[in-house]
Amino acid sequence: MAKSLSHKPCDLVLFGTKGDLARRKLIPSLYQLERAQLLAEDTKIVGIARDKHDLKGYKKVVSESLKEFLKEPVDKEVEKRFLARLEYCKVDMTVKDDYLKIADVVDLESRTMVNYFSTPPSVFGAICEGLSHAGLVNEETRVVVEKPIGHCLESSKVINDKIAEHFNENQIYRIDHYLGKETVLNLLVLRFANAIFTNNWDHECIDHVQISVAESVGVEGRWGYYDDAGQMRDMVQNHLLQILSLLAMEPPVDVSADSIRNEKLKVLKALRPITVDDASEKTVRGQYTKGFVNGQQVPGYLEEEGANTESDTETFVSIRVDIDNWRWAGVPFYLRTGKRMPIKGTEIVVHFKELPHNIFKETYKTLPANKLIIRLQPHEGVEIHLMNKVPGLGEKMELQQTKLDLSFSDTFKNDRIADAYERLMLEAMLGNQSLFVRRDEVEAAWAWVDGILDAWDKSNESPKDYSAGSWGPVASIAMLAKDDREWDE
Numbered sequence: 001m002a003k004s005l006s007h008k009p010c011d012l013v014l015f016g017t018k019g020d021l022a023r024r025k026l027i028p029s030l031y032q033l034e035r036a037q038l039l040a041e042d043t044k045i046v047g048i049a050r051d052k053h054d055l056k057g058y059k060k061v062v063s064e065s066l067k068e069f070l071k072e073p074v075d076k077e078v079e080k081r082f083l084a085r086l087e088y089c090k091v092d093m094t095v096k097d098d099y100l101k102i103a104d105v106v107d108l109e110s111r112t113m114v115n116y117f118s119t120p121p122s123v124f125g126a127i128c129e130g131l132s133h134a135g136l137v138n139e140e141t142r143v144v145v146e147k148p149i150g151h152c153l154e155s156s157k158v159i160n161d162k163i164a165e166h167f168n169e170n171q172i173y174r175i176d177h178y179l180g181k182e183t184v185l186n187l188l189v190l191r192f193a194n195a196i197f198t199n200n201w202d203h204e205c206i207d208h209v210q211i212s213v214a215e216s217v218g219v220e221g222r223w224g225y226y227d228d229a230g231q232m233r234d235m236v237q238n239h240l241l242q243i244l245s246l247l248a249m250e251p252p253v254d255v256s257a258d259s260i261r262n263e264k265l266k267v268l269k270a271l272r273p274i275t276v277d278d279a280s281e282k283t284v285r286g287q288y289t290k291g292f293v294n295g296q297q298v299p300g301y302l303e304e305e306g307a308n309t310e311s312d313t314e315t316f317v318s319i320r321v322d323i324d325n326w327r328w329a330g331v332p333f334y335l336r337t338g339k340r341m342p343i344k345g346t347e348i349v350v351h352f353k354e355l356p357h358n359i360f361k362e363t364y365k366t367l368p369a370n371k372l373i374i375r376l377q378p379h380e381g382v383e384i385h386l387m388n389k390v391p392g393l394g395e396k397m398e399l400q401q402t403k404l405d406l407s408f409s410d411t412f413k414n415d416r417i418a419d420a421y422e423r424l425m426l427e428a429m430l431g432n433q434s435l436f437v438r439r440d441e442v443e444a445a446w447a448w449v450d451g452i453l454d455a456w457d458k459s460n461e462s463p464k465d466y467s468a469g470s471w472g473p474v475a476s477i478a479m480l481a482k483d484d485r486e487w488d489e
Ligand SMILES: NC(=O)C1=CN([C@@H]2O[C@H](COP(=O)(O)OP(=O)(O)OC[C@H]3O[C@@H](n4cnc5c(N)ncnc54)[C@H](OP(=O)(O)O)[C@@H]3O)[C@@H](O)[C@H]2O)C=CC1
Pocket: 015, 016, 017, 018, 019, 020, 021, 022, 048, 049, 050, 051, 091, 092, 093, 094, 117, 118, 119, 120, 121, 123, 146, 147, 148
């Protein structure tokens, strides 16, 4: 029995169903929604690829994906229910008449058509045209679009224009999978459901903020795509700027899609441009050389499979970001992200200001400032560093810095943390756009990122080397040291 859901049943059409993302993430996530009974009873899942299969063959492909990528044993009962929802269509996405075959399996009358584009962006336009050609676009039809949306502002406009020829903004769901992460969503709750943070969240109380997204993986066989993108386009333009805007935005009036997106957009528009005049002070780009990660020897970027020995693509970026608005005047946000770092870990550290006066100076010369650490992944949780009195009867009061540590796995023991894609696919089926990125946000993010990419081009400097397994080039440490600060590790 399906749980009670407010959405109409859907035809979830998975374009690129045999690709890496679909097999590794989307199919296992849909299985989890089935397991949790969150799919409406009559919802269908329609796989689209250009290989010749009958439905039985496609079910086998799906079963194999589950076996390979599900992080737990496959529950046969759930799998049976899940496989019963499947349909398959062989479609070459560049051939308009092929879309007529999809019309035979979907039902626009009784189900909402949700089209997930898990394909290269180069075919997004062709899919939209094909769907229109087959009469599959009505007011309810939705499209879910994977990143990257373009390579720069101009190319993102071309893709968005193409989609907009067939769909209104309220039908377009642009994925940034970080927005589907439990802990990223929790930023809204931490900030806007707790007066202790709400009332201390500005330049009066906060000294600076650090956002680190460290990855221990390299390019994982995606050299062709990655070398064209680099860490700036792959991670900063989307995931890091989305986290930054959720952290820095003004309180939205409610949690509706546009209330949240309006506030995020204001932050993106207030990012101080970085130009060729200050890029060398405010940014560091790096590229990994060979080294050791988790005790394993790993190749350098230029020695990865499929690599071009002369690439100048950055695999590490750190940036000092200034937000030119009332709340954040004088508060730098330091962003840092890289491949082949010592660990996988995404963390936000909010450094509060030091106190104006120390009444304990006889026993404790300087009082360390409070810190709020938000661990987004792994070991999800929230930690606050506070000063406390050490118990004892001594003449002088002894102080010690201590931690209040809320670990999600200890606190919410029986609650499984859902994968981001589970939430995002469910929200797309429910028709809630809050966790999807609006066109103007994508464009504001590109406008700012393009300025930095342009400054790097003009400066003609190569990225700085760092050994795989380190925290990036030493210049990244120096960038903070100049401001009398250091990275939390
Ligand atoms: N993989 C990942 O971890 C991530 C991926 N993304 C994004 O998701 C999207 C999909 O990525 P990924 O799964 O890695 O890519 P893949 O290349 O693995 O998969 C794309 C799929 O699209 C199919 N396809 C392409 N052109 C056509 C066509 N004309 N007709 C029919 N099928 C076609 C391919 O079929 P065929 O095999 O026959 O060529 C392939 O199965 C991309 O936009 C990517 O940027 C975003 C974040 C992470």
